[in-house]
Amino acid sequence: YESLDATGFALLRDSGYTPPCGLVRDPSIMRHTDGMYYVAHSTARAGNQIGLASSTDRVTWTFLGNVTLTTSRVGSVWAPEWFIDADGSVNIVVSLRVGGSARGALRPYKITATDSSLATWTIPTPLVGLPAGCIEFFIVGVGPTYHAFYKNSRSKRIELASAPSLTGPYTSWRSPDSVVGDGQGPALIPLDNGGWRLYFEHYRRGGVWFTDSYDTFRTWSAPVELPGLSGVVKHLTVVKEVVPGGATLPLGRLSLRSGDLGNQYWRLVNDAACLEVVTSDSSTAVRREATLTVVRGLADPNGFSLRASDGRFLRQGGSRLHLSGFGATESFARDATFAVRRGLGASSVALESYSYPGRYIRRRGRELWLEPYNESYRFRTESSFGITDAWS
Template sequence: MNRPVRTLLALLGPLLMVLLGVPALQGTASASAPPAGQTTRYTMTAFTNSSESNMYVYDSADATAFTLRKGPAYTPPSGLIRDPSIFRHTDGFYYMTYTTNWTGNTIGFARSADRVDWTFLYDYTIPISGLTRTWAPEWFIDTDGSVNVIVSLTTASTATHFSAYKLTATDSALTTWSAPAQLSGIGPNNIDTFIVKTGSTYHAFTKNETTKYVEYATASSLTGPYTILKTGDWAGFGSWVEGPALVQLDNGGWRIYYDGYRAGKYWYSDSFDHFATWSTPNEVPGLSGFIRHATVLKETVPGGVTLPTNTTRSLQSVNFPGRYAVVRSDSLGYVDPVSASSSTAVKQSATFTVLPGLADANCYSFRDSAGRYLRHWDFRVRFDAANGTDTFNKDATYCARPGRTSGSVSLESYNYPGRYLRHYNYALRVDLYQNTDTFRADSSFTAVSPWA
């Protein structure tokens, strides 16, 4: 949002709330991030540019910075492992389905207790006569608990005329399946269909294999009929892209990952308005150019990093330990030298009250001694008085992630996931995560005893 618009909203927000009879107070924020003692874990599974027979496993606390857990983590007894998709079943095990070959009528299944070490289960033959290609199976767990696989099938002699079909597990062991049911309205040549459900609506993201764009469709039933609402480059994803996979972020937004296979890159983009618009795509740090057609599973697990709330702390830079986050007289944030010999004013400038996040009580906000909050504005960090607006609350909320060193913390922007509080030329900013040691150090702080 540009500065004039944000300025107008900031000025009018409290007035509008008064006129509407809504008190402009900083009440308890709602929470969608996990509480203390728990953390979000995003597990990514993918095959790679170097091999279609090996599957790699990564995970992340923020859906942006992924760490390799094992690679290769699984090689099937024969054939390929393209397009691996995983979910966690009610029996506690993780199950994977995948494309077994470029041609044929089977999909593969494997199982794991820990997401890392996998055991082959079986290849399943899709009971449709004349199938020539069986591609990109994706798990979809419906709100009624049913376990489904969405798969792209064709009987054509070439890789054309794909349609999306649904298979539903008919036993809890996931060994028997219903007859394939076609998803009406998706076609006549769409592959890599990925579905999420919000409320009573099914949202399908699917590659048009003719135009090479990802399209968007909705339906009131899993099998349709779907209505294609968006075609062409409607979201700015570009062409010659495939393998869309979605996951919901901690702030309620949605992230889509997709394979820019012609350019050899891997992208993500975010939507915060129920799929209407999407952020400018960014490459997945450290993995773009290596992974292919990934799927990401979100879970809440024990762990994470926390900060003490309703207490005062100073934020010490990890890579410049003599410097601390401060607010200067211009109301902007920096990392400046602070020591025992510093003046009282300097010590106060480096001391903040850690509070439950204004936008999410399981994240954090930081208030200085003058009552102003650390917030970002055009991605620069400054300290402003709270104005009660939704925009301000989000700008002033940061979620804690593991820092570069033991005991340190990185603070991710709540409303711009993937951007972190970091210093650059000693100025504090919220910058897009970079897969470098320098960035990880610049964006890591240790919450220490307050200077004032």
């Protein structure tokens, strides 16, 4: 699957990778410095191996072989996850049962590739300070600190611990429920607006969910079920890439037309954005209220901000789109910045909130509001807008 916004995922291919033998359990994907994509996965419920495969396009995969973990009598290997360190070293973090048994407590270890081809690996090294029985580790580095997200197999919670090095020692944050009170299979990506998104599976309710953090993991937004993938996939990982092309807005003056209401255009009425009929017979004032000036995003030059003829900007406030005088604050800039995505129709666009990724400008009746993305045709039509010449 792939997505333009980390929320709406579309099927890329309905048949994935199958190894010549064994299972594909808990797969993890990364893109290496050689431009290739690599998958690591568990191969069986018991044993001492993980499988590797590579791809140039994420669609066609080539089996590379199994890696045997040569430490003291590995009984089983769970949930291998890639981690590329700041020094460029390629690591896989795994949960192991040692002592020859496929039962007993799992503990986290890391192995490191000893050559660029990923053909040979170090012996497993334990991660120190993490509690026994915790599995499905996903590690991210922020500055000099390593943050490990994992499932506590006893409490069924996703917890967080941090350390000054990849191998530890780790210290847990406000155990036992600092992140998600009921979850497994954590995976994280950085968002364009400086936040982080945590994907996870609800342990009891099922389905794939996400939650966002903007203060380096101290607090999290209310979890939202991920449309499209929930109930379809398990233990996902997501790779974020910057690719050229895509939808855009031309800088300068333009007008925006509803994707499903014919000749109704964005118009500013009593400082609020709404949809109204505008024609060549409309008054000069109405045509001016239906004209916007597009500038580079106040919070991010890769996004866009929309300015009215009087110089004020459109921003979200309480999820409603309205005009506001310029405010030299970070929150104002974020609320007045939007990412442009492809709309449903040809040459139409959809506008995603920079402050609230996954929320789009959508008509509610004739008013314009931010609403969470969903897969429905109705949502996609009501959040699509055509670009036209400026009315004034």
